[in-house]
Amino acid sequence: MLDSGFQAYRSTAVEGRAAGADIHKLVLMLFDGxxxxLERVAGHIQAKRFDKKAQGIERLLRILGGLDASLDHDNGGEIAKNMKSLYGHCGQALLQASLKNDVQQLDSVKAVMTDLQQGWLGLGSQAA
Structure with a gap:
């Protein structure tokens, strides 16, 4: 009961932040999420909560889909193409980590996504 209340609060809080955010902030929210x-999935693998791991992997793949959908392929040129490739690589690595219950595979995804997040943070500070 408490868990469902927390999830409802969290969902409302995220929706509220998203409603007032520009695309740059929305992308950063996706990276944060x-x-x-990803940290929760690693914990689920370590604790052998494989049903929760599967739900988490599904959420991660949906977030990657959202990040991929935010790419501007018409104006993004080589950067958009490379980002799409990195998102695809991360998706494949997530599937492999899930199949093998391999936390180390998640570390490579974390490294890529953290680097991308830092790049987006840098873009925001340049624009400010």
């Missing part, structure tokens, strides 16, 4: 969920 991705990295938080």
């Amino acid at each position: 991705f990295l938080e969920e």
Whole structure:
């Protein structure tokens, strides 16, 4: 009961932040959510909570889909193409980590996504 209340609060809080955010902030929110969920998935693998791991992997793949959908392929040129490739690589690595219950595979995804997040943070500070 408490867990469902917390989830409802969290969902409302995220929706509220998203409603007032520009695309840059929305992408950063996706990166934040991705990295938080990635940590939870690692914990689920370590604790052998494989049903929760599967739900987490599904959420991670949906977030990657959202990040991929945010790419501007018409104006993004080589950067958009490379980002798409990195998102695809991360998706494949997530599936492999899930199949093998391999936390180390998640570390490579975390490294890529943290680097991308830092790049987006840098873009925001340049624009400010």
